[in-house]
Amino acid sequence: MKKMIGFATRILSLRLVIITLSLAQTTLWATALGTTSFGLVSTYLSAQVFTCLIARLAADNILVRYYKVSPEILREKFLDYLLSALLTSVLAGGVALALIGGLILRSWPPLESLIFLGFVTAFNCSMILSRILLAQKKQVQVSLFANALPVGISVALFGLSVLFESKFGETGHFAALAFLTLGYVASSVVFALLLRPFLAECRAARAPGFRYRLLLGSDQWHVLGYQTLSSFNGHGTTLAIAALFGPTVTGVFALANRFGSLLTYLNEPGRVYVMPIVPGKNARQLRNLYRRMLVFSLTLGLAGVAFLLLAYALVPLPFPTDPPFELFATIIMVGAAVHVFAGPVGAMLAMSGNEKKNLIANLAGFAVAVLAIGLAAVMADPIYAVIGVAASMSTMKLVNTFSFFGYLRRQSG
Secondary structure, rough: OHHHHHHHHHHHHHHHOOOOOOOHHHHHHHHHHHHHHHHHHHHHHHHHHHHHHHHHHHHHOOOOOOOHHHHHHHHHHHHHHHHHHHHHHHHHHHHHHHHHHHHHHHOOOOHHHHHHHHHHHHHHHHHHHHHHHHHHOOHHHHHHHHHHHHHHHHHHHHHHHHHOOOOOHHHHHHHHHHHHHHHHHHHHHHHHOOHHHHHHHHHOOOOOOOOOOOOOOHHHHHHHHHHHHHHHHHHHHHHHHHHHOOOHHHHHHHHHHHHHHHHHHHHHHHHHHHHHOOOOOOHHHHHHHHHHHHHHHHHHHHHHHHHHHHHHHHOOOOOOOOOOHHHHHHHHHHHHHHHHHHHOOOHHHHHOHHHHHHHHHHHHHHHHHHHHHHHHHOOOOOOOHHHHHHHHHHHHHHHHHHHHHHHHHHHOO
């Protein structure tokens, strides 16, 4: 327990840095760009999440598990997988741009489109390389270089632009994306340097020629399914609100979602702690591990709720909002609190080979979110979509928790 607390303290310290940087980024963007342009940034970021997931076929958890249980297969396939994922990032990014331009923006600016393609490619490169470091149990480096570094570079460059009174105009949202892209390029370079020995082993094990390869195993389809459905909760709702209500309402929702879901950052210490150690453990060991993580998550979550309520009371908004930001943020925070309090049960299911159970939980949450978006469209009021975000988060976590205990009972019996 002492080892876990020490590890969690280091990770949490980094998460607090990342939260601070994320808040600074959000405040800078919202203040400098205004509600509408902030809504456009959020639209592109949400599209990027789905694009990147599809392009790398959600290999995050699979890479971590293969590193431990099938290291030879991973080294043989890794470079082809990485190159294939980067190529697919460009192709999937083009499809995403066509959909965004046709359904939401009604335009396809060429320079801005290139920035978006660079963004999704750099993000995926950083994400894929970071999973190998995570498998090597270098979680602190992952948090520092996969999260803090890109956002820090983005905040610094955007802040300097604001300081020197740059006039972004109607393309300000793409300036924000360009700075964030540079952050992920730097992150990818750092990871490549840190992984030089591993990449050399992969080059030696790789067969001659290039094979287009995105699949590491059939279970990767289950991971892609549940991660895509999970992302729909916040990012899919953002895109739906953009299509239904326009960029101004999207800006208010996105700002509320960023602040209200800050609690979910507190999932990270527990999630990255259990991912490398769950594979191979028996039911009794998993039960004991989850109990420790549950106590830790409850303590961390209560502290986070208290901090956010204080922040909401003291920190002024960067711009006036209509519909009400405070109501949206509070509703989302309730769902995020349930998500944190239940502990890293989703990661434990995935790392123990139960991707299908994660998929079922996320299907349930997806159904709730879609129903809420449909109700918002019929009633012409985004509040129903906001309630759907909170209800979807809670549904996914509760279904996963019941599935996890059912799995433990079957393993024990």
